[in-house]
Amino acid sequence: MHESHGHSAPRRPRSEPMITLDGLQLIWITTILFVPAIFGLMFLPYPWRTIIGFGSLALTILYSLRELRRTPKAPTV
Numbered sequence: 922m923h924e925s926h927g928h929s930a931p932r933r934p935r936s937e938p939m940i941t942l943d944g945l946q947l948i949w950i951t952t953i954l955f956v957p958a959i960f961g962l963m964f965l966p967y968p969w970r971t972i973i974g975f976g977s978l979a980l981t982i983l984y985s986l987r988e989l990r991r992t993p994k995a996p997t998v
Contacts, residue, residue: 962973 962970965973
């Protein structure tokens with residue numbers, strides 16, 4: 922494995938941890954928001970459940986594609 926610094930360069934210890942638990946807040950927020958929405962969708966009548974279900978699926982796919990397109994590309998060597 923190639924390292925960006927030379928073998929003679931001293932290594933400095935990291936001041937911040939490599940793994941943080943900041944993402945756990947996001948999991949709780951999505952659970953609180955999406956679980957009632959999913960159960961509410963389950964009890965809608967058939968036509969509304971289909972329309973809203975496919976609409977939310979389409980919006981999720983379009984948003985994901987938009988975010989993937991905005992992600993910066995890695996430089997080629």
